Amino acid sequence: MMIAKKASKWPVKWVTAGIALAAIGGAAVSAQYRDRGGEEPAYEVVTSDDEFELRKYAPMIVAEVTHTGDRRRASGQSFRRLAAYIFAQDRPGRETGEAGASIAMTAPVIQERVIQESVDQNQQIAMTAPVLQEETEAGAWRMRFVMPSRFTVETLPKPPSDITLTEVSSRRVAAVRFNGFASNGDWAVMEAMLLEWIAQQELTVVGGAEYASYDAPRVPGPLRRNEVMFEVAAE
Numbered sequence: 001m002m003i004a005k006k007a008s009k010w011p012v013k014w015v016t017a018g019i020a021l022a023a024i025g026g027a028a029v030s031a032q033y034r035d036r037g038g039e040e041p042a043y044e045v046v047t048s049d050d051e052f053e054l055r056k057y058a059p060m061i062v063a064e065v066t067h068t069g070d071r072r073r074a075s076g077q078s079f080r081r082l083a084a085y086i087f088a089q090d091r092p093g094r095e096t097g098e099a100g101a102s103i104a105m106t107a108p109v110i111q112e113r114v115i116q117e118s119v120d121q122n123q124q125i126a127m128t129a130p131v132l133q134e135e136t137e138a139g140a141w142r143m144r145f146v147m148p149s150r151f152t153v154e155t156l157p158k159p160p161s162d163i164t165l166t167e168v169s170s171r172r173v174a175a176v177r178f179n180g181f182a183s184n185g186d187w188a189v190m191e192a193m194l195l196e197w198i199a200q201q202e203l204t205v206v207g208g209a210e211y212a213s214y215d216a217p218r219v220p221g222p223l224r225r226n227e228v229m230f231e232v233a234a235e
Helices: 017-024 026-035 071-086 184-200
Strands: 043-049 052-057 060-068 109-113 131-137 140-146 164-168 171-178 209-213 226-232
Touching (some): 060 071, 071 109
Antiparallel strands (some): 043 052, 052 171, 060 164, 109 209, 131 140
């Protein structure tokens, strides 16, 4: 594994994650998958190099919202707003019973930091992952929930005025995977490692860093799946 080859660059908790995972056992592994959403965005792996991958994602639809503040605070505010939409707690028509049922959540949840530059409406929508969050200006972050693939912009329930439905085109993405309860420092370390790998592959970054979390809060740290991702230019 890459951890063995480049152990000096990895925090101890990532080097020992495999040992901890084995100790926790099969019951915890089952709990991890029970906590994850049933659908993930569709992609094909173009290149695989230990924890690093180059992927080609299919087009997707996201629901997005922006909040200001530090990343964690903005993340909490944005997550609650988007959850209120997909779970039909805050939508136009809710008072009259026309808002529709909840949408199933997918995995992962993605936070993206960047420098600014017909279905029955009463039908339940599954929540997808990831949730995406990006920094659109100093202290402002945009978070995205990926919508289930069976929906279009026209067939999704109408969102509140502060939430936007956006179609994301097919794209190539470089990603690195790690375990644990990711702190800001953890994301920064993995982001730097991914940028180094991207340079080695002679790829060109065209977007900001995206932070993807695949698991619910109660999943133990060694079992958690996190990823840093960058969109890269097409060949």
